[in-house]
Amino acid sequence: MIIKSSTALRNDYGTISELAHNEGEPIYITKNGEGDLVVMSIEAFEQREEALKLRARLEAAEQARLAGTPTYTLDESRKRLEAIYQHG
Template identity: 85%
Template sequence: MIIKASTSLRNDYATISDLAHREEEPIYITKNGEGDLVVMSIEAFERREETLKLRARLEAAERSRLAGDATYTIEESRKRLEAIYNREDA
């Protein structure tokens, strides 16, 4: 976890920006000793957003599976995937 004071952001933006891109993780900015902001590179933010979207889809699929909705055997899954990939190759 990277923590920097707000004065670092105000006085040395370039260093904070370089750090965000290099470390690829959030930088916590404090103000008067308390947490205030989180700064991160756009690339890291977009990766995080995609991960959260994927996690939500996986959780929805697991809830559906546990509820007994739309479950498939391995053979049914294989056939469905083959149909998808064969369609894309055409």
């Protein structure tokens, strides 16, 4: 975990930015010794967002499976898609 003060962010933005890009993880910014903000590179943020979206889709698929929604093997899925494309 990387922790920096708000003073460091204000006075040395370039170093904080470089750290965020190089480490690829959030930097916790404190104000008066208390947690205040989290700073991260856009790339790290977008990766985190994609991971959260994937996790939500996997959770929805697992809930559907547990509720009895039919599931298909890879081979069954391929055959179903081929049938759709042959008739479409």
